[in-house]
Amino acid sequence: MNQPILQTQQLVFRYTTEEGVAPTVLDGIDLTIQPGSFVAVLGHNGSGKSTLAKHFNAILLPTGGKVYVSGLDTADEARLLDIRCQVGMVFQNPDNQIVASVVEEDVAFAPENLGLPSPQIRQRVDAALRTVGMESYARHAPHLLSGGQKQRVAIAGVLAMEPACVVLDEATAMLDPVGRREVLSTVRALNREKGITVLLITHHMDEAAQADRLIVMHDGRVVRDGPPAQVFQDVEGLRALGLEVPEPVALMYALRQRGLDLPLDALDADSCAAALGKLLS
Secondary structure (H helix, E strand, O other), rough: OOOOOOOEEEEEEOOOOOOOOOOOEEEEEEEEEOOOOOOEEEEOOOOOOOHHHHOOOOOOOOOOOEEEEEEEEEOOOHHHHHHHEEEEEEEEHHHHHHOOOOHHHHHHHHHHOOOHHHHHHHHHHHHHHHOOOOOOHOOOOOOOOOOOHHHHHHHHHOOOOOOOOOEEOOOOOOOOOHHHHHHHHHHHHHHHHHOEEEEEEEHHHHHHOOOOOEEEEEEEEEEEEOOOOHOOHHHHHHHHHOOOOOOHHHHHHHHHHOOOOOOOOOOOHHHHHHHHHHHHH
16 A cells, blocks of 8 residues: 555644643544545534644644654654645635735745746746646736635645645635635546645535545544545434535435435435436336
């Protein structure tokens, strides 16, 4: 088996406060994520999912346990640049990641800071913008773009560092439905066509359903881990955690409660329609 790109071993994290109280935010997390996978992390506010995400880029360091990125210990300060080149972070508000007044200059910011030669920077910027479908906006001002376009520029800025993994920490939370679709389409293409590992932190059920693997967090612990079609079948268990399921699953579940023989693995509208059509025929 390949070396995991992301791994935690009994990860514990506590925020310290002025009062000295240190509540446990992550409580013994053991995870292994393989290269090229598309993993979604789902959980209500306060479940610890965003805190977990920040450990994979060494923004936060463990209070206890270990975090490894391609075998590198995130607590090893001497390897910090290597770790951050391996794992790119995309956050909730793209305005906080955009630092230049022209799109292509923003995307060039990270490779310039790596000290790369100009021809290589040009090549990376063009490739990154092309990958996210924003090449025609290279000379535009970022502040004039839509939310979805800004987020795609932020993703391009991360891709220009040529990371092996992209972590999206609630990256669609501030976007309208069109912007969310744009970003998710980009993310799926990065994973399927480029082989980039994607870790998607989200509270949107429909986004989580598009991943290959779904991790559910609750009170700082992993409480579900498996394919979305499997995890979402536990409708009552998820509702007990304060979570819902995708609308097609909720519909199927409600109909099953009325005695209809329907599957609970229909995660999208097309699968739901197909199952209903089969029943009616």
